Amino acid sequence: AALDKDVDYAQYFCTYSFLYHQKEMLSDRVRMDAYFNAIFENKRHFIGKTVLDVGTGSGILAIWSAQAGARKVYAVEATKMSEHARALVKANNLQDVVEVIEGSIEDISLPEKVDVIISEWMGYFLLRESMFDSVICARDRWLKPTGVIRVKFHRYPSHARMWMAPIRTGIIDHKVADYQSAMDDWHGFVDETKTCYGVDMSTLTNPFSEEQRKYYLQTSLWNNLHPHQVIGTAAIIKDIDCLTATVPEIEKVRSNFSLSITTDNMKLCGFGGWFDVHFRGRSEDPAEQEIELTTAPSVDYPTHWGQQVFLLHPPTHVGEGDDLSISFVMSRSKENHRLMEVELGCEIKQKSGKLLAPFKNKFYIE
Amino acid sequence: AALDKDVDYAQYFCTYSFLYHQKEMLSDRVRMDAYFNAIFENKRHFIGKTVLDVGTGSGILAIWSAQAGARKVYAVEATKMSEHARALVKANNLQDVVEVIEGSIEDISLPEKVDVIISEWMGYFLLRESMFDSVICARDRWLKPTGVIRVKFHRYPSHARMWMAPIRTGIIDHKVADYQSAMDDWHGFVDETKTCYGVDMSTLTNPFSEEQRKYYLQTSLWNNLHPHQVIGTAAIIKDIDCLTATVPEIEKVRSNFSLSITTDNMKLCGFGGWFDVHFRGRSEDPAEQEIELTTAPSVDYPTHWGQQVFLLHPPTHVGEGDDLSISFVMSRSKENHRLMEVELGCEIKQKSGKLLAPFKNKFYIE
Numbered sequence: 036a037a038l039d040k041d042v043d044y045a046q047y048f049c050t051y052s053f054l055y056h057q058k059e060m061l062s063d064r065v066r067m068d069a070y071f072n073a074i075f076e077n078k079r080h081f082i083g084k085t086v087l088d089v090g091t092g093s094g095i096l097a098i099w100s101a102q103a104g105a106r107k108v109y110a111v112e113a114t115k116m117s118e119h120a121r122a123l124v125k126a127n128n129l130q131d132v133v134e135v136i137e138g139s140i141e142d143i144s145l146p147e148k149v150d151v152i153i154s155e156w157m158g159y160f161l162l163r164e165s166m167f168d169s170v171i172c173a174r175d176r177w178l179k180p181t182g183v184i185r186v187k188f189h190r191y192p193s194h195a196r197m198w199m200a201p202i203r204t205g206i207i208d209h210k211v212a213d214y215q216s217a218m219d220d221w222h223g224f225v226d227e228t229k230t231c232y233g234v235d236m237s238t239l240t241n242p243f244s245e246e247q248r249k250y251y252l253q254t255s256l257w258n259n260l261h262p263h264q265v266i267g268t269a270a271i272i273k274d275i276d277c278l279t280a281t282v283p284e285i286e287k288v289r290s291n292f293s294l295s296i297t298t299d300n301m302k303l304c305g306f307g308g309w310f311d312v313h314f315r316g317r318s319e320d321p322a323e324q325e326i327e328l329t330t331a332p333s334v335d336y337p338t339h340w341g342q343q344v345f346l347l348h349p350p351t352h353v354g355e356g357d358d359l360s361i362s363f364v365m366s367r368s369k370e371n372h373r374l375m376e377v378e379l380g381c382e383i384k385q386k387s388g389k390l391l392a393p394f395k396n397k398f399y400i401e
Numbered sequence: 402a403a404l405d406k407d408v409d410y411a412q413y414f415c416t417y418s419f420l421y422h423q424k425e426m427l428s429d430r431v432r433m434d435a436y437f438n439a440i441f442e443n444k445r446h447f448i449g450k451t452v453l454d455v456g457t458g459s460g461i462l463a464i465w466s467a468q469a470g471a472r473k474v475y476a477v478e479a480t481k482m483s484e485h486a487r488a489l490v491k492a493n494n495l496q497d498v499v500e501v502i503e504g505s506i507e508d509i510s511l512p513e514k515v516d517v518i519i520s521e522w523m524g525y526f527l528l529r530e531s532m533f534d535s536v537i538c539a540r541d542r543w544l545k546p547t548g549v550i551r552v553k554f555h556r557y558p559s560h561a562r563m564w565m566a567p568i569r570t571g572i573i574d575h576k577v578a579d580y581q582s583a584m585d586d587w588h589g590f591v592d593e594t595k596t597c598y599g600v601d602m603s604t605l606t607n608p609f610s611e612e613q614r615k616y617y618l619q620t621s622l623w624n625n626l627h628p629h630q631v632i633g634t635a636a637i638i639k640d641i642d643c644l645t646a647t648v649p650e651i652e653k654v655r656s657n658f659s660l661s662i663t664t665d666n667m668k669l670c671g672f673g674g675w676f677d678v679h680f681r682g683r684s685e686d687p688a689e690q691e692i693e694l695t696t697a698p699s700v701d702y703p704t705h706w707g708q709q710v711f712l713l714h715p716p717t718h719v720g721e722g723d724d725l726s727i728s729f730v731m732s733r734s735k736e737n738h739r740l741m742e743v744e745l746g747c748e749i750k751q752k753s754g755k756l757l758a759p760f761k762n763k764f765y766i767e
């Protein structure tokens with residue numbers, strides 16, 4: 036299905052045209068420190084270089100790149116936020132270095148190829164929003180030709196990983212209660228509609244229940260997990276080399292991995308998903324200072340990304356030493372390529388060797 | 402600007418494809434009773450007739466029309482809700498009378514013209530959603546030809562009115578506080594970004610303030626006003642005859658009217674807007690039982706439409722006998738024709754004869 040750009044704008048880009056939303060990202064200290072350090076502790080990669088900032092938003096990464104010594108920075112932004120970015124560049128007296136271009140990266144044209152691409156493209160659980168596609172497009176179109184010049188090309192960040200771990204959480208009880216009260220309410224509604232208005236609605240009970248299940252129990256939740264809520268080992272679902280990744284490789288993420296329960300006598304309430312990214316430069320020309328940005332559960336360094344929680348209903352009893360074999364498939368929603376659907380299969384092998392009945396759940400990242 | 406149907410679907414129709422949302426409307430007793438009575442107390446208008454239900458949703462009005470004795474009912478629905486409507490029709494054993502057609506009324510074709518059009522098209526403050534356009538289109542395309550047959554054509558509802566009254570409300574203080582705390586937060590953010598990250602954001606203070614003002618103070622609010630909160634007379638902004646209305650007539654609503662304050666020593670905090678509709682049939686063939694559906698402030702009969710509140714900041718002191726001359730202009734938002742923009746001018750003439758400085762405010766119905 037061809038992408039309708041106007042629909043995409045209405046559904047996706049529009050939120051980025053609010054300063055309020057940009058400010059939320061700009062107030063995320065973990066995020067800011069990571070990019071700030073990645074740039075200023077690796078000035079060598081910026082001094083005298085041409086830089087492309089894919090999705091510049093308020094312009095922050097473009098401005099930092101210029102302050103770190105870039106010769107020229109192209110700051111591309113799809114929304115009207117570009118006007119604020121331009122004002123900000125001017126107010127910080129960098130208008131001779133930073134050129135703000137309004138347009139989507141897929142449509143615009145640059146007068147030259149660049150040495151460095153910088154971008155903050157990560158959505159919830161890394162791939163939500165599918166913005167990495169745009170960075171891949173920028174890389175393939177605007178990096179300098181292979182050979183000597185290609186060596187000079189750096190992608191910031193250079194590596195990205197998706198993680199998953201078993202968790203416990205009280206939310207599950209709330210969600211189940213919410214779902215049940217929605218259903219109680221529905222049953223009262225069916226009775227009333229029959230009595231007062233002579234129409235039998237009971238044939239819609241199943242579809243309504245499905246709709247509510249999807250909403251309360253199958254939609255992944257944004258959450259700031261406490262590390263104590265992680266009750267086992269975390270596994271890498273996917274490791275992406277941003278320098279070589281292709282769209283087919285990230286469009287569908289399939290992975291089988293194992294998790295071990297490390298706490299005894301626990302309820303496995305679901306799984307937490309998060310990501311980290313690294314700024315390593317490339318192997319021929321590594322970063323002087325490798326920077327990591329992680330969105331793992333943390334008390335001191337929470338991020339606006341939080342973690343995505345996938346609830347299990349009902350929770351399963353687990354104990355220390357139990358092993359979980361997970362089969363994970365994440366694909367894009369047919370209705371909106373920026374949202375995701377996850378199929379999560381789980382087989383539990385207890386420490387004793389006993390195998391529990393495997394189960395498979397479907398989730399939506401909306 | 403031509404309407405992009407896919408964008409319209411993504412922004413508008415999609416919400417109607419959830420049973421949850423249909424149920425909210427179906428649980429509004431005031432709404433349900435009005436349509437139920439309009440149909441069953443005027444069966445003569447339905448018995449043996451052909452009926453078109455514009456935007457049938459769950460199918461409720463089509464089902465009632467059939468139960469009241471219609472020969473044939475065409476139930477048109479743009480979203481996948483049509484499938485649920487079809488199931489409901491079948492479960493209520495009316496599949497021989499009610500034909501559910503999935504499609505937008507602008508696109509579909511009927512095998513015949515109809516005697517009656519029924520529709521529940523009213524949005525917040527009557528015209529939000531601009532769905533009345535679709536009913537006008539249906540009327541002009543699918544009502545029987547003029548002459549004898551035209552006489553048989555009935556529109557349910559037949560009349561609609563927009564109202565406005567001066568109000569007091571505590572919300573204004575909350576909204577002002579929210580706005581101010583957003584700005585305090587912004588100033589802290591600007592300082593921090595300068596100190597920690599070397600970028601001066603102060604040039605964005607004005608645009609941020611405008612954005613937050615719009616959000617907290619200029620966007621009309623859904624509210625269930627208590628009748629005591631109405632501190633003066635209510636006036637009709639606009640009276641629409643659904644049998645003859647045209648799109649240009651509702652696209653832009655201009656009106657000048659007067660309001661009198663009827664309570665002494667009050668703060669005028671803003672204005673409340675609501676609507677009513679009437680089911681009168683047409684003058685040549687009136688309803689046997691005239692039914693009114695009003696969304697005015699009421700303790701016993703609140704509706705899911707509530708009222709729209711337009712806040713004044715700062716509130717003005719008023720007294721009994723003060724007269725307000727209001728100039729009201731409502732037009733459609735350029736970005737989304739289903740949302741509205743309101744310009745509200747107000748001149749206060751005190752009982753003593755003294756004129757206060759007039760003011761004019763802009764509001765958004767989002």
Ligand SMILES: Nc1ncnc2c1ncn2[C@@H]1O[C@H](CSCC[C@H](N)C(=O)O)[C@@H](O)[C@H]1O
Pocket residue numbers: 048051060061089090091092093094095096111112113114116138139140141154155156166169
């Ligand atoms: N294909 C595309 N072309 C241009 N801009 C895009 C894009 N896809 C996403 N964007 C923009 O990329 C931004 C991502 S948010 C990051 C903003 C900024 N770089 C910062 O780090 O604070 C949004 O402003 C969004 O509108």
Ligand SMILES: Nc1ncnc2c1ncn2[C@@H]1O[C@H](CSCC[C@H](N)C(=O)O)[C@@H](O)[C@H]1O
Pocket residue numbers: 414417426427455456457458459460461462477478479480482504505506507520521522532535
């Ligand atoms: N142009 C159009 N063509 C077909 N359906 C439309 C339409 N504009 C709006 N609708 C549908 O009209 C419905 C309005 S809500 C009212 C639903 C139902 N008649 C009831 O009274 O409960 C929604 O389901 C919406 O999807």
